[in-house]
Amino acid sequence: DAGVIQSPRHEVTEMGQEVTLRCKPISGHDYLFWYRQTMMRGLELLIYFNNNVPIDDSGMPEDRFSAKMPNASFSTLKIQPSEPRDSAVYFCASSSAGGNQPQHFGDGTRLSIL
Amino acid sequence: QKEVEQDPGPLSVPEGAIVSLNCTYSNSAFQYFMWYRQYSRKGPELLMYTYSSGNKEDGRFTAQVDKSSKYISLFIRDSQPSDSATYLCAMPSGGSNYKLTFGKGTLLTVNP
Numbered sequence: 001d002a003g004v005i006q007s008p009r010h011e012v013t014e015m016g017q018e019v020t021l022r023c024k025p026i027s028g029h030d031y032l033f034w035y036r037q038t039m040m041r042g043l044e045l046l047i048y049f050n051n052n053v054p055i056d057d058s059g060m061p062e063d064r065f066s067a068k069m070p071n072a073s074f075s076t077l078k079i080q081p082s083e084p085r086d087s088a089v090y091f092c093a094s095s096s097a098g099g100n101q102p103q104h105f106g107d108g109t110r111l112s113i114l
Numbered sequence: 115q116k117e118v119e120q121d122p123g124p125l126s127v128p129e130g131a132i133v134s135l136n137c138t139y140s141n142s143a144f145q146y147f148m149w150y151r152q153y154s155r156k157g158p159e160l161l162m163y164t165y166s167s168g169n170k171e172d173g174r175f176t177a178q179v180d181k182s183s184k185y186i187s188l189f190i191r192d193s194q195p196s197d198s199a200t201y202l203c204a205m206p207s208g209g210s211n212y213k214l215t216f217g218k219g220t221l222l223t224v225n226p
Contacts, residue, residue, distance in 0.1 A: 041218075042218035043216040044216075045214060048212055056213060095212070100165075100211070104159075105158050108155075
């Protein structure tokens with residue numbers, strides 16, 4: 001079975017450019033999560049969706065970050081304009097309903113802002 | 115004080131050793147606890163979860179929770195080189211079972 005698919009796997013871009021990260025969750029999962037992982041701060045939840053609706057975006061660091069989920073099989077995380085401190089690995093995860101259901105993670109997008 | 119604290123290591127052990135990984139937490143409202151394993155350049159994957167104080171065993175892995183001390187542990191028996199990974203504890207927080215707070219992770223290397 002296909003897991004969570006993220007693209008691109010790596011992204012290198014210059015400061016000020018717009019960055020779009022993409023995620024395809026596991027089919028049938030109701031919840032989708034975006035995380036950011038850095039050495040300094042660890043793995044942090046940015047935002048999560050239930051049935052395509054954003055539920056909690058309190059982890060989104062600034063207005064430069066935005067996330068959308070236009071349908072059940074696709075989500076984007078956008079950074080505009082990007083800054084060097086946004087460099088991190090960004091993970092998407094999905095899960096079924098039920099609080100003890102595991103979150104299934106993609107392999108992440110490694111983002112470097114020069 | 116951070117909600118979840120985890121010693122980042124790194125921890126290096128010989129094959130066959132018993133490994134102990136630990137986290138402390140500050141919020142007594144946390145109801146259940148998870149351990150995720152993350153291989154290099156991969157996403158985390160759920161290893162174990164437990165709801166209550168006490169032990170839960172799954173093969174070579176045992177998760178232990180001490181709510182009175184706000185302390186959780188993951189023990190790995192007969193460790194193998196394939197266990198080399200980063201181990202992250204996680205707990206639902208913010209009043210939602212879906213909103214996980216992760217420890218920073220402990221990097222474990224098991225040497226053959």
